[in-house]
Amino acid sequence: MISFPEAIRLIESSAAESEIVSVPLEHSSGKILREKILADRDYPPFNRATMDGFALRSQGFSKDRIYSYKRELHAGESFSLEEGEETIRIMTGAPVPEGFDLVIKVEDSTDLGNSDGKRQVRFDTDKTSSFSNIAIRGEDLKNGEEILSEGTRISSSIFSLLASLGRSRIQISKLPKVRIISTGNEIVGLEETPKPWQIRDSNSYSIRSLLQKYDISPISIVRVGDDLSQLEKAVLEGLDSDILILSGGVSMGNLDLVPKVLEGNGVREIFHKVRIKPGKPIWFGMKGRQAVFGLPGNPFSVQVCFRIFVESYIRKFLCLPTESSLLLPFSGERKKKNQLTEFFPVRLEKKQTTVLTENKNNGSGDIRAGIFSDGLAVQFSEKEKVQEGELLEFYPWN
Amino acid sequence: MISFPEAIRLIESSAAESEIVSVPLEHSSGKILREKILADRDYPPFNRATMDGFALRSQGFSKDRIYSYKRELHAGESFSLEEGEETIRIMTGAPVPEGFDLVIKVEDSTDLGNSDGKRQVRFDTDKTSSFSNIAIRGEDLKNGEEILSEGTRISSSIFSLLASLGRSRIQISKLPKVRIISTGNEIVGLEETPKPWQIRDSNSYSIRSLLQKYDISPISIVRVGDDLSQLEKAVLEGLDSDILILSGGVSMGNLDLVPKVLEGNGVREIFHKVRIKPGKPIWFGMKGRQAVFGLPGNPFSVQVCFRIFVESYIRKFLCLPTESSLLLPFSGERKKKNQLTEFFPVRLEKKQTTVLTENKNNGSGDIRAGIFSDGLAVQFSEKEKVQEGELLEFYPWN
Structure with missing residues (x-):
């Protein structure tokens, strides 16, 4: 392990x-x-006015002067300065004409009315250094x-x-082609009425939904019983994919056929069983460029194994960098007796700061285990007790 | 305001x-x-074994006794106990037969071989209270x-x-029908070569992408210049939607026609301008059940206004609860001079704990402003300075 x-x-x-x-x-x-x-x-591709106002030269600027202008420049237009033009009206987003290097915003101007067919204006501001209110080309x-x-x-x-x-x-x-196989004699389809000792297939649904995060739609979803020949057939078909994900059939029971069938079909085991909880029986192998994950059958174990292991594979496959978890304080206390690294569902809660609080449930078989949680927190193998306020690694679902 | x-x-x-x-x-x-x-x-719908092992009665259990069994029960099967049956082999996920109330895991058993066509086994464990290793029906x-x-x-x-x-x-x-109108004479389509003083339409792309978070595809995207009749036509068509989002044309410039055209078409102004940066000129109105957002033209302002305002509307429309921001420590220092509430792009960084660090850029016109950021942090209007380690509200993009 x-x-x-x-x-x-x-x-x-x-x-x-x-x-x-x-x-x-x-x-x-x-x-x-x-x-x-x-x-x-x-x-920006040009010196762009970042305010509505007036464009002019910063050199020789004076508050006492009266400036006159006759032209307006809007975003999407351009013109060159004419001989003797001392200022122009300019709108946000318009290119400041070559020769001007200052925009004074309209709020800092006083309109003095018309004179000789030109409008007159005075400015009252100290923000008149070169390139004020201008986003400079290439900055x-x-x-x-x-x-x-x-x-x-x-x-x-x-x-x-x-x-x-x-x-x-x-x-x-290119997105991976993914196939899903849901195994187990106890599993019936959504359309069937389960007998008292049967349960409905939910794992293929959660895997399908978890894949959406990467915009991946599975190309097939198959349900098979713990039957050698059915499983053989599904695996053979499933190996025409980049990633094959099975749920169920990897733990200790006599009918847990998945590893046997996979290896019989040329999938090389990379590991079987990891010191984590839930999800300990996870199986992972490769056949050439094809990856195969055998996830445990419990619904919450499937969600954890997908988040932790299958996503790591998908990220690497897609050339995304390795994910970095968040590090957030835990609110509450938590003990564990085993030597496993535990992943448990938590919510983000806003207290003095944002903290992680545990989503209590009856363990990995509880169909409510993950619901209303924002992600998974980690209690590492050697850590017997987590105290109030201690920092934990956090993997958000999204 | x-x-x-x-x-x-x-x-x-x-x-x-x-x-x-x-x-x-x-x-x-x-x-x-x-x-x-x-x-x-x-x-669970039945008392479910949570381990591979043996099912038996807790009452009268003894470590010294030798137990015999002949039957195995797998997940997906069921049977009733026979007269005198003292234990059975049981697999994870199988229903514990009526009459038994204890499962001892296989690791705590010693196989003693066959005798009289029955297998014999001894158990060595102290975990023998009622319902050990059983998930109880309805728990x-x-x-x-x-x-x-x-x-x-x-x-x-x-x-x-x-x-x-x-x-x-x-x-x-039901998802809302959304239409997008991108305005401005300076804006050209992706397929055109912009003149030096023109820029390409990027806002309709970011709005389209931001809508994906809610699985919404816009039913139309239109680009119009600052032309009264073009805009009139686009708005008239756009009002056949649940949410109409315009970018550009809401600030102070003479050609900023959007509020005029919207009000002329029966859209009642709810507010125009909010004390925030970027995004101050935002316009919001309603016509009956239809919402209209006029967002500013700067790419980063569009992203901020969408995240903060349009998403609030979408959540309410879809009956999602009001969003709660996260509260995380800031790494660095930040000053501001104005009386506006500032939203600025930050990354999550893993230091002692997970902190927010500012994504530096040249302001809302910078086409790089939001990239590589994980979300927006908020510096409220009255707050002149944010110190190292201070807690800030954080709105993740996703």
Whole structure:
């Protein structure tokens, strides 16, 4: 039996790498970037007024002078200065004409009315140094500068940035093909009425929902009993995927066939059993570039193993960096007797600061175990007791 | 000009409520539940063995005795005890037969071989009280008990729970129809080559991406210049939606037509301008059950206003509870001179504990402003300086 960090290390070192595909920008939001992105021009591309006001020269500026102007410049327009033009009216977002280097905001001006077909204005401000109220060409980003590197998740602001840069197609990580097999004689379909000693299949539903975080839809979901030939058939079909996820059939019982069938079909075991709770019986193997996870059958164990192990694989596959957990104070006390690293459901609660509070339940078989929780906290193997206020690693569900 | 909390209060009190629709379970993940959910039977539905081992009676148990057995019970099977049967082999997940109330795990047993066609076994454990290693029928949930209330977001564990309960159809909040209008003469489409004083439309992209958090796809995205008749036409069409979001055209410039056109089309102004930065010029109004947001034109202002204001509306519309921010320590120092409540991009960083660090940039016009940030931190209007370690409200993007 191996430790949790060792299991993560093995998963990451075994992982295949997804292919790169080019998609229209519209389809790239939330996906993983697989190319470097450079600025296509300076940003801002021109000296941009950041206030509505007047553009003029900072040199020789005087509060006592009366300035006259006749032209207005709006965002989306441009013009060159005429001989003798001493100021212009300018709107936010408009390019400050070459020759001017100062914008005085309209609130700091006094309109003095018309004279000789020109409007007259006086300014009352001390903010008159060069480039006041101007975003200078290239100050955010220089033409050709690298702004995004490979392995970046395309968040809303990055998506917006890519549009600004005019990127109509983007290279991203191709999503993995995932198949799900739910095993167990006690499991019946949603459409059936379970006998008193049977339970309905819920694991394939939670796996499907957990995959949504990465925008992945499973290409198939199969339910099989603890029957060798049925399982063989499902596994053979399932091995046409990047990631095959089974639930049930990996613990100690006589009918726990999954490891046997997987190995019989050429899937090499990387590990079986990890010193964690819940999820100890987890099985992980590879066949060439294909990953296979055998998760335990308890609903909450499935959720934990997916969050901790399957997500580590998916991130590595997609070329995302290794996830860093958060470190937050625990509210309450918690003891454990075993030598396992425990993952337990917690909520974020706003007290003096944001703290983790345990979502109490009757253990991994409790169908309520994970509900209303914001994520998982970790009590490491050697840690017998967690005290009030102690910092714990926290993995949010989302 | 109103304050940030006042704006949120006005948005929430103005919001229409979405209709309720019934969908197949498969389509409900991530959506908002709009019915009460009760347990359809006891959970667990039977006394379930939580370990592989032996089932027997706790009364009269003795370590010194030799027990004999002949039958095995697996998950998904059931049988009644026979006269004189003193123990059976039982697997995790199987129903403990009526009459037995104890499971001793296999690791605590010693196999003594066969005798008279029966196998013999001895137990060495002190964990022999009634219901050891058994999940008792109904201990998680009683038949008819309410487990989920309206307004709950269907997370992965709730989705899994609904499958366990056999719910093949679910009543959820119908998603709002959203239209987007991006305004401004300086804005060109992605497919065009901008002139030096023009910029590409990125706001409609960030709004589209931000809507994904709620699984909403906009039904239309339109780009118009600062032209009265174009804008009139787009607004008229746009008012056939639950939420119309415009970007640009709400600040002070002469060409800022949006409020004028909206009011001319029967949209009642609820507020215009909020004491925040960025996003001060935001406009919000209602026409009957339809909400209209006029967001400023700067890319980062759009992202902030969406996160803070539009999301508040969407949550209320979908019947989600008001969002509670997190409260986390700030690493660094931050000053401000104005009387506005500032929202600034921060990253979560793991130091002694998880802290917020500011994502430095050149302000709301900087196309890099939000990228690589995990969310927004808040420096309230009256707060001139934030010190190292001070707790700040934090709104994660996701």
